[in-house]
Amino acid sequence: MNLYELIQSTQTINAIDRETIQKIDVSAIEMDSRQVSNGSLFICMEGLTVDGHDYAGVAVEQGAKAIVAEKQVDVDVPVILVPSAVHALADLANAFYGYPSEGMNVIGITGTNGKTTLTYLLDAIFSEVGQKTAVIGTIDMKIGDKRIPVENTTPDALFLHRHLHLMREENVDTVVMEVSSHALKQGRVLGIDFDDAVFTNLSQDHLDYHPHMDDYAYAKSLLFAQLGQPLQGKTKSAVINIDDTYSDVMVRSTAQSIISYSLEQSAVIQVEDYELSPNGLSFVVKTPLGDIPITTKMSGKFNIYNILAAIGVAYQHGVSLEIIKSAIEQLQGVPGRFELIDANQDYTVVVDFAHTPDSLLNVLQTIEELKHGRVITIVGCGGDRDRSKRPKMADAAIAYSDEVIFTSDNPRTEDPHAILKDMTKHLDDNSNHFKVIESRRDAIKTAIDNAGERDMILIAGKGHETYQDIAGERHHFDDREVARELILARQKS
Ligand SMILES: CC(=O)N[C@H]1[C@@H](OP(=O)(O)OP(=O)(O)OC[C@H]2O[C@@H](n3ccc(=O)[nH]c3=O)[C@H](O)[C@@H]2O)O[C@H](CO)[C@@H](O)[C@@H]1O[C@H](C)C(=O)N[C@@H](C)C(=O)N[C@H](CCC(=O)O)C(=O)O
Numbered sequence: 001m002n003l004y005e006l007i008q009s010t011q012t013i014n015a016i017d018r019e020t021i022q023k024i025d026v027s028a029i030e031m032d033s034r035q036v037s038n039g040s041l042f043i044c045m046e047g048l049t050v051d052g053h054d055y056a057g058v059a060v061e062q063g064a065k066a067i068v069a070e071k072q073v074d075v076d077v078p079v080i081l082v083p084s085a086v087h088a089l090a091d092l093a094n095a096f097y098g099y100p101s102e103g104m105n106v107i108g109i110t111g112t113n114g115k116t117t118l119t120y121l122l123d124a125i126f127s128e129v130g131q132k133t134a135v136i137g138t139i140d141m142k143i144g145d146k147r148i149p150v151e152n153t154t155p156d157a158l159f160l161h162r163h164l165h166l167m168r169e170e171n172v173d174t175v176v177m178e179v180s181s182h183a184l185k186q187g188r189v190l191g192i193d194f195d196d197a198v199f200t201n202l203s204q205d206h207l208d209y210h211p212h213m214d215d216y217a218y219a220k221s222l223l224f225a226q227l228g229q230p231l232q233g234k235t236k237s238a239v240i241n242i243d244d245t246y247s248d249v250m251v252r253s254t255a256q257s258i259i260s261y262s263l264e265q266s267a268v269i270q271v272e273d274y275e276l277s278p279n280g281l282s283f284v285v286k287t288p289l290g291d292i293p294i295t296t297k298m299s300g301k302f303n304i305y306n307i308l309a310a311i312g313v314a315y316q317h318g319v320s321l322e323i324i325k326s327a328i329e330q331l332q333g334v335p336g337r338f339e340l341i342d343a344n345q346d347y348t349v350v351v352d353f354a355h356t357p358d359s360l361l362n363v364l365q366t367i368e369e370l371k372h373g374r375v376i377t378i379v380g381c382g383g384d385r386d387r388s389k390r391p392k393m394a395d396a397a398i399a400y401s402d403e404v405i406f407t408s409d410n411p412r413t414e415d416p417h418a419i420l421k422d423m424t425k426h427l428d429d430n431s432n433h434f435k436v437i438e439s440r441r442d443a444i445k446t447a448i449d450n451a452g453e454r455d456m457i458l459i460a461g462k463g464h465e466t467y468q469d470i471a472g473e474r475h476h477f478d479d480r481e482v483a484r485e486l487i488l489a490r491q492k493s
């Protein structure tokens with residue numbers, strides 16, 4: 001693409017010599033010098049670890065034909081100065097790839113918990129309608145039947161516009177994506193033309209990155225602001241859980257119509273009555289188009305919220321009540337979310353991705369309603385992440401379990417002992433209520449070897465993850481595989 005044409009899509013600072021840059025054809029846009037090839041346009045991004053401006057020279061050596069930067073860099077190719085590299089990256093990538101999100105339905109989901117679960121619900125509903133769908137989220141990226149691994153829950157703007165383009169080329173109708181607060185604060189989703197934005201809930205997480213809860217809520221609200229002004233002929237909506245304390249922040253951030261959902265008060269999408277049982281949930285959802293009785297194998301009151309959110313989006317898109325019901329009832333569950341490990345043992349083993357105080361409380365309260373024996377919880381906290389959630393997660397585990405085994409999650413670059421100390425130092429050491437077993441495998445083995453008939457073991461925090469990050473190195477580790485192997489080993493012994 002011609003560089004002169006391309007830069008018309010963003011705001012620049014310096015006067016550009018039109019004749020020079022009109023001669024440059026850009027073969028790719030890159031934000032990482034290691035990816036630059038001959039003919040690339042390199043955008044210097046100031047990161048949290050390094051400053052991309054320091055890599056401009058390397059990018060030119062690799063073949064970059066021009067540089068986009070926020071400050072002058074000493075290279076012998078044209079340098080286009082911009083007021084914001086974050087905006088320039090989004091504008092240029094969006095233009096380079098032909099504004100791909102405008103040609104598809106794009107649904108953005110934000111909130112502390114429930115995003116991944118909701119992507120699975122919406123994928124099931126839009127697939128049931130007969131649409132081709134794509135999903136971008138924590139587990140992976142899915143385009144039709146293809147699954148592509150991702151590093152971040154919400155990737156950077158360049159990756160997003162590039163892959164949205166690919167999705168449009170592959171005739172995807174609807175893209176469902178998780179939008180993390182990191183992504184919103186770092187401008188990773190700028191330029192995406194969202195049709196709907198969903199707010200699930202807000203509770204403590206990421207206070208290593210956000211200085212306080214208001215900053216975290218403000219970041220989430222940016223998704224609702226990005227829906228823009230209502231346009232004639234195009235209906236957009238904000239689907240919002242009004243039972244959450246922070247819902248007002250989201251409601252006030254958007255000019256689009258609000259589809260509220262609630263379990264407790266009057267809302268566009270609400271619940272008449274619900275029943276939680278060991279076999280799942282059953283409840284009646286009231287919508288302006290009529291009632292939908294739902295029976296699902298998904299467990300936990302919190303999943304009613306996820307289902308209401310899905311119904312809110314589907315309702316906005318005119319999906320029939322029958323299709324909504326059928327898609328939700330067929331969904332077997334989400335990998336690593338309340339996933340039962342069943343090898344015909346006489347005790348229950350649940351693997352769940354709860355890694356925040358609120359999600360851990362939710363999953364344990366669900367277990368409280370389903371249990372028939374003792375509850376044994378295995379839990380740890382990730383390293384290089386919010387330290388203040390550690391004692392709170394420990395308290396949640398202690399409050400609802402007969403026994404807790406504190407263990408390692410992903411220590412990353414932190415000392416595993418220090419993380420476990422942060423979790424347990426306020427607890428009474430003499431209590432025989434908890435143990436600390438640093439090795440996750442040994443912790444799972446201890447729980448399985450000692451489980452009695454009808455006991456329930458919760459292995460929390462890692463869900464679908466297939467690795468454990470120790471000292472910055474990833475080793476293969478899957479709670480589900482390890483639990484199954486140890487259950488079978490106990491049966492043989
Ligand atoms: C803390 C954080 O959010 N970091 C993100 C951030 O990295 P960073 O700011 O450290 O980047 P950097 O390494 O300083 O690099 C700056 C620039 O220099 C460039 N560079 C760098 C090196 C080089 O040799 N050449 C070069 O050009 C880089 O490509 C980049 O453009 O920008 C990167 C690109 O967008 C992200 O991949 C990275 O996510 C890291 C891997 C991460 O772990 N993030 C987590 C905290 C996160 O974002 N999590 C949320 C989900 C949370 C949840 O769901 O609960 C997510 O959306 O994944």
Ligand SMILES: Nc1ncnc2c1ncn2[C@@H]1O[C@H](COP(=O)(O)OP(=O)(O)OP(=O)(O)O)[C@@H](O)[C@H]1O
Pocket residue numbers: 111112113114115116117118138153178200201302303305306336337338352353354355358359360362363463
């Ligand atoms: N609506 C909800 N409210 C509270 N807790 C929930 C809700 N939905 C799921 N959970 C709990 O949170 C855990 C994570 O759920 P899920 O993966 O759907 O959330 P997420 O928002 O995608 O998380 P992440 O920020 O890590 O991507 C689940 O394993 C479950 O324990």
Ligand SMILES: N[C@H](CCC[C@H](N)C(=O)O)C(=O)O
Pocket residue numbers: 153355381382383385409410461462465
């Ligand atoms: N997206 C979340 C996942 C946390 C999962 C947990 N297992 C951990 O490592 O803390 C994060 O990166 O903070």
Ligand SMILES: [Mg+2]
Pocket residue numbers: 115116117137138139153178
């Ligand atoms: Mg997720």
